[in-house]
Amino acid sequence: MSASRPFPSFSPHQALASPAPAATGQLILGSDLLAWRRQRLAEGGRAADLDWLLDLGAGLRWTQLQRVWLDPSSSVQLHACLGELAGHWRQHLECHTPLQYLVGVCPWREFSLVVSPAVLIPRQETEVLADLAFALAQALPSPAHRPLTWADLGTGSGCLALALAQALPRAQGLAVDCSSLALAQARVNLEGAGFLDRVKLHLGQWWEPLRPHWGGLDLVVSNPPYIPTAVLEGLEPVVREHEPRLALDGGADGLEAIRALVNGAWAALAPGGWLLLEHHHDQSDAVAELLLSSGLVEVTAHHDLEGRWRFAQARRPMPGHWPAGFESGGSLLP
Template sequence: MGSTPQAAGKRLLGSELLAWRQQRLREGGRSADLDWLLDLGAGLRWTQLQRVWLDPCAPLRLDAELSELTRLWRLHLESHTPLQYLVGVCPWRQFSLAVSEAVLIPRQETEVLADLAIDLARSMPGRASGPLTWADLGTGSGCLALALAVAVPQARGLAVDCSGPALAQASSNLQRAGVGERVELQLGSWWEPVRHCWGLLDLVVSNPPYIPTAVLAQLDPAVREHEPILALDGGPDGLEAIRNLVSGATAALAPGGWLLLEHHHDQSDAVAELLGSAGLVEVICHHDLEGRRRFAQARRP
């Protein structure tokens, strides 16, 4: 009988791992997801897995027991729970973010939003009255706030969320990255928690809920059954939160300050119209990784 390791960090042969992988895939699921679980859940990087294929007789080590990985994989298949929630980690940009069902799983397209926000922040001249001030409204996991705090360390940051558990998750990620002191956390809805900074915000970025309520039932079960509805449901037309953000922008932004938003792939024209109607200028649309208009920015005159 072949030996099967039962303790984390114990050695096993590559052939044993490949046999285990084949057994799991016979139960269902995608090979890419299982390899992701091996990476984030057991410390086996993709390049290491390729070496296993080339030399299955070579020994290797995992950071988790195969029995635990099997449990997580079956739970993923049975309950549609995203692996990011099961492992508690989501890679995003250069970060390894802690995530739970209190927050959305950061998406790859939101990395583009982070790039746009960083470029805007870096392009702004310094102010005699103090450092550049940015805010992330609806921060969730804190991914955007973290990206800005790391990339623009001299700036003052604020991160807002109406969910206490989400704000705690953001705080944890910021603290783990060593930038917690650069970001002021505020509990509440959209502009209200940063009222003390109205008229001083040079850059406001937000990835608000923008899925129309009727569309929620059509989402993948992994999303609709596990990710927070509060962070998904944008109201009847998906624009409820975006209207709140746009309507408060002229009062809250500093003169010349920018508002930068993520929105649904078919909302670009409607969002641009809202921005223009609110008196904001220089409305610009940006595309996501698939070439769809997904982001909008506009400036207070």
């Protein structure tokens, strides 16, 4: 999650799949489209967001829009009517509704994710979390007598689960969320990508639904709620009033969910297994202290795309390599 980026940082030059063409659309002259665009921007908002709406809501690629600028006399086929798009734009301006919820889709990595107010809108910086997870997975030895097992705790839209399922096709994937609505959304996205057979979905709170797998999780990722409650109240309305509070509010200090994740890590991770977390930009030292105090080792911090400390990783030590003062259960010895 990010308190600073209410919309994914979307490059119009990315080749992303648009939603399937609607049953009705509109063939329009380029000059009329440009006039419509000027009218919408006169109402307010950012040009980049309006072009995003034309792209994901109507199938108008950035390259097509550039051709319209060069030749306004040309015609373009839209997958939605301009009246519908104008309605979305007004709702976005007047009610601060995220455009991703209005069109029901969000580009993330090479995926076009179905999203709704039941789930957090995937952010671009969370792609870094996926890349860090891939690097750790590649360095893990193959477990004996079982497939490598990964888990995504607090899966939401399922974006991280999709990325891991794609990168680790022979691994066993587990995705957990305490919201049945979010889990249903993740199921839609996993099924749409053809990965539902690679990932088992579990309803419940953090580690608890995975109890049968405790001691055998090789890689666990989580983008938990980490915004301090007081900070949450000051976020932009597009985030505060529309995205699920359950996925944002991390309690008084923002570390409530992270504590639960760290406290259960020793019991749930396989020996040598990794825990990889996203956190608020000012929580790096506090998260590292929590990881170290739990007995996890090789604690490492990583930057996000803007150079801020945003991610932390740590692993359960192998038998015989426990930190001084810890017993096998990860508790401090008296």
